[in-house]
Amino acid sequence: MKKENDEIIDLFRSRLEYAELPVEDALWDSLEKEIPVIMHHRRRLMLHRFTAAASVLLILAVSSAAFWYLSPKEEIADAFTQVTLPTPQATLGTDGVKIEIPPIAEATFTPKPASNSSALTLYKEEEEEETISFSFSMSFSFSTSSENVQDDIVSNSRTNYDRELKNDESIADKEKEMVVDENIQVAKKRTWAVGVAASTGLSAKENNISHKMPLSIGINIQKELSPVIALESGLTYTQLNSDITVGDMKDTQKLHYIGIPLKANITLHDTKRIKLYASGGGMIEKCISGPTDAFQASLSAGLGLQCKLNDRLSLYAEPGISYHFDNGSSVPTLRKEKPLNMNLLCGVRMTY
Numbered sequence: 001m002k003k004e005n006d007e008i009i010d011l012f013r014s015r016l017e018y019a020e021l022p023v024e025d026a027l028w029d030s031l032e033k034e035i036p037v038i039m040h041h042r043r044r045l046m047l048h049r050f051t052a053a054a055s056v057l058l059i060l061a062v063s064s065a066a067f068w069y070l071s072p073k074e075e076i077a078d079a080f081t082q083v084t085l086p087t088p089q090a091t092l093g094t095d096g097v098k099i100e101i102p103p104i105a106e107a108t109f110t111p112k113p114a115s116n117s118s119a120l121t122l123y124k125e126e127e128e129e130e131t132i133s134f135s136f137s138m139s140f141s142f143s144t145s146s147e148n149v150q151d152d153i154v155s156n157s158r159t160n161y162d163r164e165l166k167n168d169e170s171i172a173d174k175e176k177e178m179v180v181d182e183n184i185q186v187a188k189k190r191t192w193a194v195g196v197a198a199s200t201g202l203s204a205k206e207n208n209i210s211h212k213m214p215l216s217i218g219i220n221i222q223k224e225l226s227p228v229i230a231l232e233s234g235l236t237y238t239q240l241n242s243d244i245t246v247g248d249m250k251d252t253q254k255l256h257y258i259g260i261p262l263k264a265n266i267t268l269h270d271t272k273r274i275k276l277y278a279s280g281g282g283m284i285e286k287c288i289s290g291p292t293d294a295f296q297a298s299l300s301a302g303l304g305l306q307c308k309l310n311d312r313l314s315l316y317a318e319p320g321i322s323y324h325f326d327n328g329s330s331v332p333t334l335r336k337e338k339p340l341n342m343n344l345l346c347g348v349r350m351t352y
Helices: 002-016 023-071 073-082 148-189
Strands: 089-093 096-101 138-143 192-201 205-206 209-211 216-222 231-248 249-270 274-289 295-308 311-323 340-351
Touching: 192 311, 216 249, 216 340, 231 274, 249 295, 274 311, 295 340
Parallel strands: none
Antiparallel strands: 089 096, 096 138, 192 216, 192 340, 205 209, 209 231, 216 231, 231 249, 249 274, 274 295, 295 311, 311 340
């Protein structure tokens, strides 16, 4: 039986020899904060005890001096020749220092007979026997409570640590809320955008007229009405060039337009770097230079892709289609020959 018990003990010893318990990361930080507090309380407790002992000795000294000064010295001297005072007993308990002096026992003594005042006196004066009795007792106690000091210190330290941790968490939460508020405010403030763009379309050819690719340059302003919908308008310049050949003669026709577009952009997908949106709207243009001065109306639709370089600057491209209505002019143009045309718009947009 003993052999089996030894084998079981050896088995547990071999299995648990290198066993370790995991230690929390915050344990050492909490111990570093608690150790100075515990040492401070211990020093204060020792100071209280030394102060109590010094106070007891001081009170004993003062009481002894007062007793010696106020008491009849001759009678006490005679009494000390017959009576032995008990030794004071001092006890030190867990609650402090207590010193007790038992009462002095009653002492009876007979004074010495007085000497004869004169040699002629033949009789002896009998003096009545005087009995003097007195008692004195003094006790002093000092108590201080030191029960569960260690537990209170640890508990207070743990409470202070938890309070500091909660304060740190609340400060962190407030900082996060401030960051979120700042981001919301930035998002609210950055609802305007200014962009510069250029676009072109497909060319066309009709008998003796070759219509070149149109070229448009414009500046636009965008206002976000919500995180999904934004309105855009601005000013656009467009140039239409055509080469006209009549026999051996060749001429170039140039028309210059100024237009005001108005369209809506609807966000389909938005991430930190990429934004995908659909756009649709129309534009009114006026020919300011060329063989005609007619107005031109058109509708357009497209799909936009915006790449954000940073919080303010981004690049975007909008491939789409446009349809130009007949303006009643007899001047041959690309828009008259090919009213439905594909175009590509590319630009830079800055938000603020």
